[in-house]
Amino acid sequence: xxxLIVIDVQNDFCPGGALAVPEGDTIVPGINALMGDFDAVILxxxxxxxxHSSFASHxxxxxxTLTELPYGPQVLWPDHCVQGTPGAAFHKDLMTDRADxxxxxGYNPAIDSYSAxxxxxxxxxxxxxxxxxxxxxxxxTMVGLATDFCVNYSAxxxxxxxxxxxxRQDLCRAIDFDGSLTAAxxxxxxxxxxxx
Numbered sequence: 652x653x654x655l656i657v658i659d660v661q662n663d664f665c666p667g668g669a670l671a672v673p674e675g676d677t678i679v680p681g682i683n684a685l686m687g688d689f690d691a692v693i694l695x696x697x698x699x700x701x702x703h704s705s706f707a708s709h710x711x712x713x714x715x716t717l718t719e720l721p722y723g724p725q726v727l728w729p730d731h732c733v734q735g736t737p738g739a740a741f742h743k744d745l746m747t748d749r750a751d752x753x754x755x756x757g758y759n760p761a762i763d764s765y766s767a768x769x770x771x772x773x774x775x776x777x778x779x780x781x782x783x784x785x786x787x788x789x790x791x792t793m794v795g796l797a798t799d800f801c802v803n804y805s806a807x808x809x810x811x812x813x814x815x816x817x818x819r820q821d822l823c824r825a826i827d828f829d830g831s832l833t834a835a836x837x838x839x840x841x842x843x844x845x846x847x
Contacts, residue, residue: 652788654691656767656809657682658795658802658823660745661697663731663738665796670731672797672824679744681822682794686749691788693779694747695767695801697732698739698755705763706730715828722772725763726828734758754779766804768812780812790815794822803835810842817845 660682662668665675686692699705707714707727714729732739741747756764756777764770767779783791791814793806802823809816818839825832840846 652690652786653790653792654693654783654786654788655682655685655689656791656793656795656805657692657694657745657750658767658793658805659695659697659732659797660742660795661732661738662740662742663697665742668731669729669738670826672826675796675824676742676744678794678796678822678824679742683744683746683749685792685794685819685822686746689792691751691786692749693752693754693767693782694741694745694750695795695805696739696741696753696755697764697801698734698758699730699732700758700760701730701733702760703730703733703757703763704761705757720762722762725771732757752779752782754782765801766808767801768805768808783814789813792817792819794819796824798823798825799827799831799835803839806839806844807842810839810844815845816843817847819847821847 664672712727716727762770806816806818
């Protein structure tokens with residue numbers, strides 16, 4: 652069984668959003684067109700409470716600077732994908748009705764969560780692995796935003812968990828912060844992820 656995992660195609664990651672990924676909205680038609688080809692479609696949604704510990708505003712710091720949190724280094728982001736706000740909503744053109752499951756992440760105020768599988772402490776699960784295993788899904792194709800953060804972390808975790816993983820680069824877009832895209836592509840390839 653093969654699932655399409657659509658990562659964080661939300662307004663705040665699209666042009667005009669609080670943490671806009673260049674051309675983030677251009678991948679939506681291609682993602683929609685793929686949905687019918689899979690046994691399951693799963694959408695992930697960044698879902699932060701206001702004042703999240705990964706927000707620069709929480710620390711009185713400049714966005715896109717680094718800090719150290721109890722679980723390790725953390726990029727401090729502009730406030731984004733705050734629960735219930737228009738920015739946290741899926742892009743209006745994304746065919747959300749096709750989703751078997753929507754998994755929300757980043758809702759623990761103390762821990763950021765890039766991966767669809769684990770929070771950034773790398774041990775607290777989101778529940779996605781259990782869902783996939785009980786559905787008999789062992790093969791994943793990942794698309795969405797952003798290649799170098801949430802897609803990357805999700806793909807590497809999935810490969811480490813034993814899933815067969817492909818990332819469709821044509822249906823992802825990157826932030827590319829301080830060389831993050833090159834590092835992410837190398838890390839995914841090193842983890843056994845197929846970059847298509």
